[in-house]
Amino acid sequence: MTSEGVTPAIGIDLGMSYFCVGVCRHQDKVEIILNESGYTTTSSYVAFRPTECLIGDVAYDQAEINPTNTVYDVQRLVGRRFNDPEVQKLINRWPFKVIKGAYGLPKVVVEYKCKQKEYSAEEISSMVLVHLKNLAESYIGTTVKDAVITVPPYFNDSQRQATKVAAHLAGLDVLQIIDKPIAAAIAYGLHMKTSDTNVLIFDLDYFSFDVSIITTDEKGKLTLKATGGDTHFGGLDMVDLMVDHFVKKFNKKHHMEMDKTRNLRALYRLQRGIVSAIEDLISNTETTISIDSLYNAIDFSTIITRSKFEYISKSFFSKCIEILKSFLRCAKINKTDVDGIVLVGWVTMIPKIQQLLQEFLNVNKVLKSINVIEVVAHGAAIHAANLIHKKCEKAKTLPTLPLLDTVPLSLGVDAHDGVFSVIIPRNTPLPAAKEKIYVTNVDNQGSIPFNVYQGERSRAQDNKWLGGFEVAVSPAAKGKSKVKLVFSVDADGTLNCCVKEFTTGLKKKIIINHNKEKLSKEVIKKMVKDAEKCKMEDQEYLKIMCARNVLEEYIYNVRRKMKTIGSNDKTRLHAEEIKKMETAIEAANQFIDGNQELADVDEYQQVQDQLEKLCVGVIAKLV
Helix, strand or coil: CCCCCCCCCCEEEECCCCCEEEEEEECCCCEECCCCCCCCCCEEEEECCCCCCEEHHHHHHHHHCHHHHECCCCCCCCCCCCCHHHHHEEEECCCCEEEEEEECCEEEEEEEECCEEEEEEHHHHHHHHHHHHHHHHHHHHHHHHHEEEEECCCCHHHHHHHHHHHHHHHCCEEEEEEEHHHHHHHCCCHHHCCCCCCEEEECCCCCEEEEEEEECCCCCHHHEEEEEEEECCHHHHHHHHHHHHHHHHHHHHHHHCCCCHHHHHHHHHHHEEEEHHHHHHHCEEEEEEEEEEEECCEEEEEEEEEEHHHHHHHHHHHHHHHHHHHHHHHCCCCHHHEEEEEEEEHHHHHHHHHHHHHHHHCCEEEEECCCCCHHHHHHHHHHHHHHHHHHCCCCCCCCCCCCCCCCCCEEEEEECEEEEEECCCCCCCCCCEEEEEEEEECCCCEEEEEEEEEECCEEECEEEEEEEEEEEECCCCCCCCEEEEEEEEEECCEEEEEEEEEECEEEEEECCCCCCCCCHHHHHHHHHHHHHHHHHHHHHHHHHHHHHHHHHHHHHHHHHHHHHHHHHHCCCHHHHHHHEEEEEEEEHHHHCCCCCCCCCCHHHHHHHHHHHHHHHHHHHCCC
């Protein structure tokens, strides 16, 4: 699939419970890359210890003795805010600590190298991706840069962008983020079909359950027609049913009461024994669960048959079909319209699941010839090969251009609210010239101060300060006095600033030689990397500042409206109403002044909503 001499791109299934990476180098022949232990999939666990950070199966293996510093299922935090109800649900389930970090983003807190460390979900995901990148490079024998990464179909834009951030931190260029069901469909060549088909992608994993309908048309176009399921239901619920059953059995036999919440190590060991037993029962009708010194130095051993397992788990199996029914009903899809089923996730290997699916849908065509826990990475690898092939072919057709010097880091100024206002973006070819218009932000402002910065962070003070100047303007109402700021960088890298005041037409020129302390390539690279690392924080900062500015603007407009209300109009209002509105305005203003470290977006919006409800009702009486 890829051209000779071109480094292959990899396909990554960055799953909730495991990750898998594949490469397609020769005509759709996919190679799933083995990990250090010789397995094709690796547990999505990251563990922090006094001397090292462990990733994958080795992290999973020590989870029972290090639960508070072993992080898993972290993909659910990617691109979310701390006060998101979904995040709050998860925090109560996890043994590791999650706190509210800068700008309301969640941070995982662990003990690492004998120090307390805080990591964003994107940073932890990047550790996993670095691990996968290294596995792929060892296997292929060359540096890997390009990748296709799969995500659950319900991921929103913020979560997809955050996944890209994690990939960039890991040194990967993302060719495309694609939905897991689409990748599974590609694995079975559905993108090459030339007939109308409806295929159900049934993805049941340890932590989640996703169902999707993929349609194909005569042109081979794949469309994700509908998606649903339950993101908080999966194989773990089945394991929990088994745990409850065997804990009761253990307690009854030994006349005791095991407290699962206070014996996490015993719980982990029992869970792992049950998972192994379920895996055995996929191909065998009977197996043994045996755990030495499970609780109070008492051994646990029992034989379980496949029929007994199915009986204990019957409520789990019933719920799977109920979720599927609900999905089809909401998607307005008749089960007779389903032409085939693609199985994804290790739970779908259980014979009872496959039996119930075929009975409910009456579909004989169940696609499971590709390993169900590798199928998503399989499809992602094929898609990656296609994209890298097209990229190489396109590059061959482009004319060769002479190399030009570029602006190494963005240049801009501190807007009045502390946001970095970029005028000349990074990588703009030299010589370069760009302009922006700025206005006063308070009434009767006599001048506008400008501080010039260089960098890639959203908050001005997080970038490198280059210098500053002030421009006199004609005093007027807020937003009425304007200046045009022109930045130009010559071939030598000298930054020239020219400011024109609109009312008088006067101009002012300033030269800022930002190369007097010329940054090395290493420093520039570090600044760009740091900006990428903090991208989610920066995006959240911009959202917060936007909400804050909107509230400030609303307060300003209401105050101005109050001043324009004539004495005759005021007689139409009760003094109590005016006082209530003035008090509310003052309270909102104090909220802004009292939150110099910035509140959450929701808090600013809540204050504005309350103010609007009061003020609109009062002012409406004068209209």
